[in-house]
Amino acid sequence: MTFSFWHRQKRDSELEEELQSHLQMAAHDRTDRGETLEQATSAARRDLGNITLIKEVTREMWGWASLERLMQDLRYGLRMLAKSPGFAAVTILTLALGIGPNTALFSVVNGVLFNPLPYPHPDELVWVAESKPNFATGSISFPNFRDWQKNNHTFSSMAAYRPYSYNLTGLGDAEQLRAMLITSDFFTVLGVHPVLGRSFVPGEDEIGAAPIAMITAGFWKRKFASSPDAIGKPLALDGKNYSIVGVIPPGFDLALGSFRNVDVFVPLGQWSNPLLPKRGAGLGIHGIGRLNQGVSIAQARADMQGVTESLAAEYPDVDKGIGAAVRSLKQTMVGEMRLFLLTLLAAVGFVLLIACVNVANLMVARSSVRAREFAIRAALGASRGRILRQLLTESVLLSLTGGALGLLLAGWGTQAVLQRLPVNLPRSSEVSLDARVLIFALVISLACGIFFGLAPAFKSARSDLHDSLKEGGRGASGTRRRAQGIFVIVEVGMALVLLIAAGLMIRSLGALWRVNPGFDPHNILTFGVALPPSTNHGGPAEARAALRQLNDALKAVPGVTASSLSWGAIPLENDDEDLFWIEGKPKPASDNDMSWALSYVVQESYLQLMKIPLERGRFFTERDNENTAHVIVVDDVFAKQYFPGQDPIGQHIFLQNKGGRAEIIGIVGHVKQWGLDTDDTESLRAQLYFPYMQLPDQALDASSWSGTAALVRYDPRTPAIADELRIAMRKLSSGHAMYAAQTMDEIISSSLATRRVAMILLGVFAALALGLASLGIYGVISYLVGQRTQEIGVRLALGAKHVDVLRLILGEGMKMAGLGLAVGLLAALGLTRLMAGLLFGVSATDPLTFVSLAALLAIVALAACYIPARRAMRVDPIVALRYE
């Protein structure tokens, strides 16, 4: 049966005619029996019943009724909303503000946590590392990696990688490039093919192979204007020419650790680090792998356990106790963001619920105004279901419009916010409004519409026709009042949960800021330095001279009060480790039996520069150099751990990779290398300081300079200190480069960035919730006061005092608020535990936070009740009674 409007109208008029003929025949029969025409007509009409309803039920039999009805409801709904544009605007805006952030956050969670990695068969991708006594996921030595690659039975391919940085010369000004040293299988594992040229082939990653490189599309565009001629061109990295063989597709953005935005990929074998071929060396190399089809991570782990156990048997001196850690690559990339994102998603969900409850409140208030309209419709033959449907159509219409607006907000705002987020969010480039996000927005919009549509709908449809008509729409609505009471309780409860979550974050951050990092981070600038490749060609003496010259140049910059080079370690940023054993104890048989310490290779002014307290003995001087006996300074953790009950000063230790025997000459305070929050719980905390100039000659090869940094303390009144330093370096030579400059304060604050963002967003959500909830309470109490104006008038007329009225209204409001607070406290007790991982220095059920925020909310609720309560107090009994 085709749906045609014309056809439909014809059938309608035919139905009308059919029923009219029925009436006439019935009336005719009655007049035949002797009734008057008038009597007969009205009796026939009475017998027939509600003609509108008969028509409606009959029409339903035609089959197209549901669509027809929907169109009718929609038209009617639109008309009703157009009649009260203020209400519609407020509702739609409230919902858009609720649905927008939810959709935005969901699109982030979806892109980062839910979506598979953007590579073929992403489930097969894993991340591998060596598990060692000190590190659950330590670096893999190159020879071990080769054996893993050869001996495993569960991986279809495996590759090693190591972040690196090169000084690029010959293409404009010298600049520092972010590089990744990789083995040939790296892109095979990921299933990424070059857009131009080729990938590395097996053998090209070996030590001694010809120098080649692959570049990223961004670098290709920046330096070669995306010209195909780039293939075969030389790239001068640290003074050595690498021939470009391939270009990686644009959009390739694999975040491994904090290392992103790589410019160039170079075969791992090109690394001239003398330790690379050593099986015991820990050089920051990790691996990725692709499992064979159908192999689980557990199976891969079991397989790798066999591989590492046989290696340990074969090379007991270096591989004893070394296992393999295998994790899903996706988890490794997004691991720590999970709790952060899910907490925020939950919080923003609460805001939406509160917004929904507020809208439901509005709808209830409105439905009381419309009670008469519904009563009339029911009297005219609309069934209860029909009225329910009508109300739902209207609310879903509102929520879908709000949802669409929210989606626009989300689409427009998500990327903008992501780019400004001070958090290094992995996979952020993969965040987009995909089908799942659209469905999410649609589903929550519909759910909202049904939720707040049903609340008043249920009430209205049940209300007694008679009463509604009689009361002229003012309703003696006990149920309605109860519904609104529940709304207030829910709102207050949820607002309290959000407030407590935000409060706990604020207290955590406060506690973290109070943590003493062990040094004074203010007015310190750190930056990477690159020396010209030519420095490489002289001997170690020349290298030392170049380093001294560089530090002198930095020190001479006006405004700099102290300056020190550092071989690689910057607290909270990079770490470096040394193996050692204590003199007087037998030399350990293998590297694995040696002790580990965090190592800082710095110059004499470092201690004064960082304001690390000297506890005993002395720090280095200029005289502790390449010509004098080796000395080290240790921190108090080192002293307590390795010399318990003894004086470490004057004792000697042997450093495995830094020239052997060294005397301990001083003890300094501990520095929180691993971050303000987790340092205390790390297993590796002992620290030692080594004089830069006493580095063994082979360590002064330019190839080990990658990661060399400088730290300067400066006068905060100096403008643009970083520019001054850059100019000073440029004056030394055009091959000197400065990169990645950041202040120590920035390093500390970015170490807290995730928590800070969580705190800010939770705070914003909590403030929004507080505002919405107090609006909700205010609205409900105002409404109740309006409803009870007469009652209050009577009370006043009978001699009640104004204060009694005030107490009555406040009491009513506070009863709801109190219940809401109780519900909120209970809910918070259960829910804040889930975010314990984001907290620091405060328990998830911190009584002070709970009580003080409950009190704050109680005060706000009291204020929200007070305004309508005052209005109630001022009710003029005469006016109120006459009003009736």
Added chain:
Amino acid sequence: MTPRYQNRIELLQGTLDLLILQTLRWGPQHGYGISQAIRTNSGDILQVDTGSLYPALHRLERQKWISADWKISGNKQRVRVYRLTAKGRKQLASERSRWAQVSDAIAGVLNPAKRESET
């Protein structure tokens, strides 16, 4: 007040269909005529609610068990007249036998003794 009509439709649906089809077996008839016929033939016991009758007629028409035409009645009035289709005749037969089964079954339940004596 409102829900009554729909309840009746549901209650009488099966039976009402049977009664309508049976009534139309004697020839084409309009809605009013059908309701009068059912009433007369049942000895004034069964009163067909108009609110049930017309929805039922339109539904049966949609199921193609009956068809409708406009005719001019004796009073020169245009009336909608329903007639049984071939499909409707089959339907009537099956509904009748089903009804016979149901009423036998109910009778059996109501008078168990009689049934026993028969066996």
